[in-house]
Amino acid sequence: xxVLTSRTTARTRWPIAALTVALASAGGLTATAAAPxxxxxxxxxxxARAATHHVWHVGPQRALxxxxxxxxxxxxxxxxxxxxxxxxxxxxxxxxxxxTLRGVGGMAHLQAAxxxxxxxxxxxxxxxxxxxxRIDFSGAVVPDGNGAGIRQEGTGLTLTRSAFRHNQxxxxxxxDPASDIVIRRTRFVANGAGDGYTHNLYVGEVRSLTVTGSxxxxxxxxxxxKSRAARNVIVGNRITDGDATASYSIDLPNGGSSLxxxxxxxxxxxxxxxxxxxxxxxxxTHPSHTLHVVNNTFVNxxxxxxxxxxxxGARAVLRNNLLVGPGExxxxxxxxxxxxxxxxxxxxxxxxxxxxxLRASSxxxxxxxxxxxxxxxxWEYVHPARQVRRPTVGRIDLGAYERRARR
Numbered sequence: 001x002x003v004l005t006s007r008t009t010a011r012t013r014w015p016i017a018a019l020t021v022a023l024a025s026a027g028g029l030t031a032t033a034a035a036p037x038x039x040x041x042x043x044x045x046x047x048a049r050a051a052t053h054h055v056w057h058v059g060p061q062r063a064l065x066x067x068x069x070x071x072x073x074x075x076x077x078x079x080x081x082x083x084x085x086x087x088x089x090x091x092x093x094x095x096x097x098x099x100t101l102r103g104v105g106g107m108a109h110l111q112a113a114x115x116x117x118x119x120x121x122x123x124x125x126x127x128x129x130x131x132x133x134r135i136d137f138s139g140a141v142v143p144d145g146n147g148a149g150i151r152q153e154g155t156g157l158t159l160t161r162s163a164f165r166h167n168q169x170x171x172x173x174x175x176d177p178a179s180d181i182v183i184r185r186t187r188f189v190a191n192g193a194g195d196g197y198t199h200n201l202y203v204g205e206v207r208s209l210t211v212t213g214s215x216x217x218x219x220x221x222x223x224x225x226k227s228r229a230a231r232n233v234i235v236g237n238r239i240t241d242g243d244a245t246a247s248y249s250i251d252l253p254n255g256g257s258s259l260x261x262x263x264x265x266x267x268x269x270x271x272x273x274x275x276x277x278x279x280x281x282x283x284x285t286h287p288s289h290t291l292h293v294v295n296n297t298f299v300n301x302x303x304x305x306x307x308x309x310x311x312x313g314a315r316a317v318l319r320n321n322l323l324v325g326p327g328e329x330x331x332x333x334x335x336x337x338x339x340x341x342x343x344x345x346x347x348x349x350x351x352x353x354x355x356x357x358l359r360a361s362s363x364x365x366x367x368x369x370x371x372x373x374x375x376x377x378x379w380e381y382v383h384p385a386r387q388v389r390r391p392t393v394g395r396i397d398l399g400a401y402e403r404r405a406r407r
Contacts, residue, residue: 052077059083067101067110067123068092074099076127082108082135089113093124097154103134107163112139112147119143121151121172128155132162140167145193148172158182161385164200168193175205181229185213185385192220196247196272203227205254212236212379213387218244221272226251230286232258236379236387236400240354241268241301248273252291253282255314261294262377262390264356264400267325269301274327276300280311289314293321295368295377297356297399300325310335319375320368322399324351339369341398355383358403365403368396 056074058064058081064073070080071092078099084106091112094101110122117124122137137149147168150159155178163186164170170191173181181203188200199222203209209229216224216239224239224246232252239249249265252258260277267276276298279291291308293316298307304326310316310333318335323342330337345351347362358364379387380401390402397403 053079055079055081057081057083060085066090067108071095084108086111089115091115091117091122093117093126094130095126097127098129099127100131101133101135102131103136107134107136107161109136109138110149112137112141112167114141116140116142116147117151120146121148122167123149124151124153125157126153130154130156131158131160133160134162136163136165137167137170138163138165140169141193142168145195145198146172147193149191152179152181155179156181158184159186160184161186163187163189164191165189167191169198169202170200172202173204173206175228177205177207177230179206180208181206181210183209183211183214185387187215187385188217188219188224189215190218190220190244192222192246194220194245196221199223199226200246201225201227203229205229207231209233210235213381213385214238215381215383215385216240216249218242219246221245221247223248223251225249226253228252228254228256230256230288232256232260234258234260234263235377236262236381236390238264238266238354238381238383240264240266241271243268243270245270245272247271248278249276251278251281253278253280254286255280255284255289255291255311256286257288258291259294259375260296261292261375262379262381262400263296264299264354264381265296266299266354267302267305271302274302274305275307275309275331276305277308279309279316280314280333281309284311284313291316292375293318294371294375295320295396295398295400297322297401298324299351299356300327302326306331308335317375319371320396320398322356322364324356339367339398341367356399357401358397358399360403360405362397362403364398366395367398370396 086109140147149164152173170188191200200219205228208231210233308330314333318337321340349357
């Protein structure tokens, strides 16, 4: 078993002043042919929302053929619409504030192909309050080992419907106490350099991180999700190792006010750490030392392990969680548990495919206890990388899913 926390701390060597990331929803990963058949693509921006805000169109058949060309001309508040196509070796630095960067007609695929912006990433985002939607980042590799799909250096990022695949880091942010990172419906798959210092998602010391409706899978030795944020809200996601050598499923090394709710969290048989969730392992540096773990479905496919590991001096509140596989519920810290139940695989729809919706025969149905409204899971994960509201059907069920039918 390899413990990565001390290695990860030693490796933190980003030459970044401030990095904030918010990512958006992930659509399909298959490249869509760039479309506009007409040769009327204009480089002249179209007025949008305000006289000084413009929409720039990017595509192989347009005057602005690549995203980097748009990065050179865009201004604060502009929108850049990128045709669904594959852009090979095109990297960019975005310095403008209040940008919207969106794929249209499908997902825009950015393949690093050995290139990087500033030796850091496919995109370096230095502007504030950036929105990224429907962009796929793959293959970022740099000499220092921290090649990211996005290196976030501005304050505030919202990421939706996007994807990060086979980068040394998926999304990498630096410390910024004013930054909020919001990620919805996005896929992080097979990122990591295999050194234990790089991860699917790595968020530095920001004000807050919110991740919902997203897939984090198959990290290479590193963690599926690592966050040093002062506040973490991780709700309604699927976090699964598959057959990869990932470490922690969720690592919150510095504590912080944190909610982990309504997630399916599956530790694979080759995971290099025995704990699924780790809280405060590198020191409780934030004012809040409290972790709430509510209505998750935890699956351990190793021969042993710990579902929630909490540092001494921290407090964890566990409610309505389902536990599948061997291992102890919790270790360390002060832990309060109620209605956390170990079950077999028979009560789930398709557990071999990570589908842990409940069958009518499941002992989890109507077996939960009431929790405060602000700790309840509001979302359920829908594969691939979507989310729906969790319904209220009688007494709350255990685990990440509420069974709809009552027959």
